[in-house]
Amino acid sequence: MTAALSIALSxxxxxxxxxxxxxxxxxxxxxxxxxxxxxxxxxxxxxxxxIIVRASDTPTYVQHGAADLGIAGRDVLYEHxxxxxxxxxxxxxxxxxxxxxxxxxxxxxxAVQRGARLRVATKYVRTAREHFAQxxxxxxxxxxxxxxxxxxxxxxxDAIVDLVSSGGTLKANNLVAVEEVMPVSARLIVxxxxxxxxxxxxxxxIEAFKAAAGGRR
Ligand code: ADP
Ligand code: MG
Numbered sequence: 001m002t003a004a005l006s007i008a009l010s011x012x013x014x015x016x017x018x019x020x021x022x023x024x025x026x027x028x029x030x031x032x033x034x035x036x037x038x039x040x041x042x043x044x045x046x047x048x049x050x051i052i053v054r055a056s057d058t059p060t061y062v063q064h065g066a067a068d069l070g071i072a073g074r075d076v077l078y079e080h081x082x083x084x085x086x087x088x089x090x091x092x093x094x095x096x097x098x099x100x101x102x103x104x105x106x107x108x109x110x111a112v113q114r115g116a117r118l119r120v121a122t123k124y125v126r127t128a129r130e131h132f133a134q135x136x137x138x139x140x141x142x143x144x145x146x147x148x149x150x151x152x153x154x155x156x157x158d159a160i161v162d163l164v165s166s167g168g169t170l171k172a173n174n175l176v177a178v179e180e181v182m183p184v185s186a187r188l189i190v191x192x193x194x195x196x197x198x199x200x201x202x203x204x205x206i207e208a209f210k211a212a213a214g215g216r217r
Contacts, residue, residue, distance in 0.1 A: 003042070003049040005201055008067035009033070010055035014186060017093035018071050024215060025208035047201065059085060059189060068194040068202060074184045075163060079126050086195055088206050089188040091213045096165040098127060098181040103152040108178040111158065112137055121148055121157035128161040131181045149173040 009015050028044040033052045041050045051067050058072040059080035102108045121142040122128045132139045142157055151157040188209050
């Protein structure tokens with residue numbers, strides 16, 4: 001059975017930081033997605049359910065209308081491209097920065113100045129490609145799915161493009177951030193067709209998230 005409105009969320013950081021906003025918006029999940037194996041979770045509102053997806057899949061579910069709303073990081077939205085999505089609220093949660101990082105001691109500025117071809121490992125291929133194109137730096141992109149920090153250490157790449165918050169992971173792996181690509185936070189996303197067809201239902205939810213995000217600051 002599907003409820004009138006569904007919100008796509010990922011477990012982990014996004015759910016943890018979204019739960020208080022949901023509560024402020026009057027939405028309480030009937031089970032904790034972190035401990036439940038269910039991928040569709042009801043809420044205190046009979047007309048609203050959560051669907052639990054992989055973080056990088058959230059925009060895809062919402063784009064195709066498999067979920068009406070979703071919460072996704074700007075990193076993921078940028079890679080997806082944002083087609084078919086309306087992005088009405090920056091929730092100001094899951095904040096971090098997309099950075100270029102290299103092995104400690106690697107002369108990044110020098111390499112860029114010399115016009116050296118840089119080997120860049122990342123899961124954020126679109127973001128990385130556009131960032132370096134804008135700088136006029138030629139790169140060889142190496143697509144990874146995780147543990148990017150390893151790449152410069154074992155000589156797979158000169159640089160990585162990854163999310164950094166405290167910098168602890170970089171430091172633990174003898175890496176340093178040398179350049180910011182963009183600041184990142186999570187946004188509420190809405191399927192554009194849903195917004196038109198279910199405006200009376202969705203509009204108050206958007207307003208509730210706006211208020212919840214504003215009140216959080
Ligand atoms: P996954 O490992 O599936 O990518 P995460 O929970 O690590 O899932 O990341 C989900 C989202 O949380 C990312 O898309 C990003 O927007 C945000 N995020 C990731 N890492 C950090 C971080 N270190 N600090 C704050 N937000 C982050
Ligand atoms: Mg992660």
